[in-house]
């Protein structure tokens with residue numbers, strides 16, 4: 001269990017000071033998501049957990065090990081926290097090919113080539129190994145960046161909107177990869193995402209953040225659809241685009257844009273409709 005009780009204050013010239021205050025317990029060896037509006041404080045929490053940003057006061061304990069404690073003056077360095085990161089734009093080294101990029105991530109004295117080969121097979125990137133970075137698609141780059149992160153065998157994987165610039169087909173491939181990764185290596189994954197379907201597909205628990213605080217947490221279905229049935233969400237139609245067959249649905253805490261499989265279905269604004277959600281597809 002990751003136990004968090006931390007506070008941070010940002011003082012800026014242009015706005016009044018911003019206070020962030022987080023108390024929560026995040027389960028380990030599963031995927032949890034941080035969800036909330038832009039500026040709610042998701043990235044700041046992830047930064048403080050990773051050691052990139054120091055809280056003003058409080059403590060972070062991970063399975064009984066103190067990562068941060070302002071009173072005891074403990075602040076575990078980033079390298080000692082066994083973390084891997086994946087952001088929206090992976091910064092791969094353009095002057096190297098894919099294999100060189102991956103081997104670059106080896107820690108000195110810990111070059112586990114067998115593990116790397118296992119990851120390469122797992123991510124299905126064998127055909128890309130000799131290719132240069134420039135010619136790769138966004139989805140291929142993200143798969144490589146993910147493998148590069150995993151080479152270091154992190155126990156915790158922090159994903160900050162890693163799929164937001166990718167199209168749905170590539171996203172689905174990466175979702176499957178994350179899910180099997182979670183199963184295979186029992187990692188603790190923390191995902192920041194604005195996409196309700198992504199959060200539901202990938203995480204077992206969601207922490208809803210608003211104005212620098214965790215305002216609720218629970219299973220995604222519980223959070224987004226408190227009265228709903230499992231695998232079913234009820235949302236209000238707030239926009240319909242017949243040209244693309246897309247509908248925008250508003251759930252208790254979030255917005256989702258979905259594609260209707262039924263071209264002849266006439267949605268009415270304000271109508272409440274059910275969506276079925278599963279790993280492979282989402283259907284309206």
Ligand SMILES: Nc1ncnc2c1ncn2[C@@H]1O[C@H](COP(=O)(O)OP(=O)(O)OP(=O)(O)O)[C@@H](O)[C@H]1O
Pocket residue numbers: 010011012018036037038039040041042043044045
């Ligand atoms: N270094 C900083 N100095 C001053 N204010 C900051 C700093 N970092 C973050 N903030 C402020 O803290 C609040 C939370 O920011 P944060 O980046 O954590 O939000 P977020 O939920 O990740 O947003 P987004 O979804 O847009 O990335 C925002 O109001 C932001 O402007």
